[in-house]
Amino acid sequence: MTSFSIQNFGCRVNQAEAFEWAEDFELSGLSLEDDAARADLIIVNTCTLTGRADRDVRKFMRRISRLNPAARLVVAGCSVDGGRERFEDYPGTWLTVSNKEKADLVEKVLARVERKAAAEYSPLRSRALLKIQDGCDLRCAFCIIPQVRGPSRSLASEEIISRARALIQRGFREIVLCGIHLNSYGLDLCPPGSLHELLRSLVGLDGLGRVRLSSLDPRFLDDPLIDLITVSPKICPHFHLSLQHGSDGLLKVMGRGSKTSDYSRILARLRDGSPAAALGADIIVGFPGEAGEGFERMFEFLRASPLNYLHVFSYSPRPGTPAAGRPQVAEAIKRERSAALRAWSGERRLAFHKAFLGKELEGIVVKKNHSGAEVLTANYIAVKVPRCSAGQGEEVTVKILRAEPKKAYGEVVADLCNPPPRGGRVGVGVKQNMFAED
Secondary structure, three states, X not given: OOEEEEEEEOOHHHHHHHHHHHXXXXXXXXXXXXXXXXXXXXXXXXXXXXXXXXXXXXXXHHHHHHHOOOOEEEEEEHHXXXXXXXXXXXXXXXXXXXXXXXXXXXXXXXXXXXXXXXXXXXXXXXXXXXXXXXXXXXXXXXXXXXXXXXXXXXXXXXXXXXXXXXXXXXXXXXXXXXXXXXHHOOOOOOOOOOHHHHHHHHOOOOOOOEEEEOOEOHHHOOHHHXXXXXXXXXXXXXXXXXXXXXXXXXXXXXXXXXXXXXXXXXXXXXXXXXXXXXXXXXXXXXXXXXXXXXXXXXXXXHHHOOOOEEEEEEOOOOOOOHHHHOXXXXXXXHHHHHHHHHHHHHHHHHHHXXXXXXXXXEEEEEEEEOOEEEEEEOOOOEEEEOXXXXXXXXXXXXXXXXXXXXXXXXXXXXXXXXXXXXXXXXXXXXXEEOOOEO
């Protein structure tokens, strides 16, 4: 019987793809393996957003070729689109799959492996990931993703509702909606739809616990959508925005078509509408043309904002993008500025956690072992608890007793008695390498 493991790099969309692949593989008779070093087949779902992401992919492939030289590697995704030839002759590479070919990945693999009778599915995660959109029609000066992912493509709303109902029936209490450019959802459909319309349908589903949104583009956050996501009790109060910078001059050369005054208004509306929400942002440091003055303007904007944390990216030139040929900021300066922003982000996250000391919050049990459990609250606080009778995937109420920058510590005060997803296994066989810093 063939065993498999999946190694993810990069975004939530990759995680959502792995979530679906693993289910299909198990139901088709393959065996899920915890450790890639013991698996017969390893799916490497790649990312090429930054140079670091590409390096992480190559580092993993070198490592696994030493630890598990007999493994067959299926290299898929953005790095393949960025240069398939880089992987086809790599030791252990068995199959390469571009983004356009991902829909056929499972079929391609199953046609070439031995398998047993269909098995029962053991979910990979405590929270279900549902990809509703792929690709991007925008052309930011720094981004290679439209070239490797293609134009925006949306899943029909009827199909999304059907899949969401199936996930609810399987016991998932939280569904994470994923997309390369989530705010573009529905614009390519006929007739056109919108993320706002889809969310209105989803939050009305019987049995739904919560919906969590992945990264949102502030340029497409209009007032009706903000009103919906901040008011609905079915939408997690956690909003992560792709701001990218906080200087009008840099936003212009990035091709973002937005201003910091727009960002300030949107962040204020999100905070006013949902005071307990976690507000996060992607920020690029060291973009070509980012002089010291531009960085300081960004830092001033961030200090005045209600943001609770950042994902900081050091700019990495991507061949084929407009910014790649421009004069570059020195790497030492990028490291210094990135460190300053990450330190500030840690302070802001700690202050956010401290604001909930002594308070009770609902969340999902996302990890559980001999030392206790970890609960992720609706507003994105990871809470370590020493004892937890609920299983992975179940809802609990936690009381926060101690705060640190990366997570909080507390105790379970109520088990909300929701059944776990069938099988109860979480995070098994699928590993995730995130190159962005929290």
